[in-house]
Amino acid sequence: MAKENYTRYLILGLLSHESLSGYDIKKRMESSIRYFWEISFGQIYPELANLEKEGFIVKKIEINPESQNRKIYTITQKGIEILKQWLFEPAGEEKLKYPILVKLFFAHEIPVQNSIDQLQDFSKRNETNLNMMGHYEKQLKSALLENDDHTYFLLTVLLGKKIYQAQIDWAEESIQILNDLKMKREEK
Numbered sequence: 001m002a003k004e005n006y007t008r009y010l011i012l013g014l015l016s017h018e019s020l021s022g023y024d025i026k027k028r029m030e031s032s033i034r035y036f037w038e039i040s041f042g043q044i045y046p047e048l049a050n051l052e053k054e055g056f057i058v059k060k061i062e063i064n065p066e067s068q069n070r071k072i073y074t075i076t077q078k079g080i081e082i083l084k085q086w087l088f089e090p091a092g093e094e095k096l097k098y099p100i101l102v103k104l105f106f107a108h109e110i111p112v113q114n115s116i117d118q119l120q121d122f123s124k125r126n127e128t129n130l131n132m133m134g135h136y137e138k139q140l141k142s143a144l145l146e147n148d149d150h151t152y153f154l155l156t157v158l159l160g161k162k163i164y165q166a167q168i169d170w171a172e173e174s175i176q177i178l179n180d181l182k183m184k185r186e187e188k
Helices: 006-017 022-031 041-053 077-088 099-105 112-143 150-187
Strands: 057-062 070-075
Touching: 006 022, 006 041, 006 057, 006 070, 006 077, 022 041, 022 070, 041 057, 041 070, 070 077, 099 112, 112 150
Parallel strands: none
Antiparallel strands: 057 070
16 A cells, blocks of 8 residues: 555645645644644645646745745645545554654663653653643634634644643653662662
8 A cells, every 4th residue: 555645635734724835834834733743844845746736736926026926825626625535534543653662672771870861851842842732722722712623723732732741641650660770770
């Protein structure tokens, strides 16, 4: 089975909300989608060209005499139809990739403190992301008054909050276990 091209559907999904430039698409992905999907930004412009060629989006040049002209992309009816078709398909299986787990799996080769340090860094990163999710949650809850489509954005944020909190809890528990291991080894 061919690997599914999520970049095209991410772009179509963003354009289903509003017309955007390639730069705007990149910024939207950086500020929201990156929390739950790994994005290759190098794929955005080639995919925009493919989507335009296939008739799923159209490009309009926005003339700006004081700076560089902008290419603004808008989804077509054909693009909306292909997006809807994809949305009706079952979601694939979630794939987890945790560099910290790969390192911990083989950490018997290094001092325990190194693993503790890595877990502390992992926990701090998750704290930062959890705080961002809290910020997004507040924004989205107030935005719901104007547009109930934001409900779907909110659902992704709520899962993000739970995942980041669970990862923080796991890191704290793991640090305690490793501290106990470190003390046990020092007693020998």
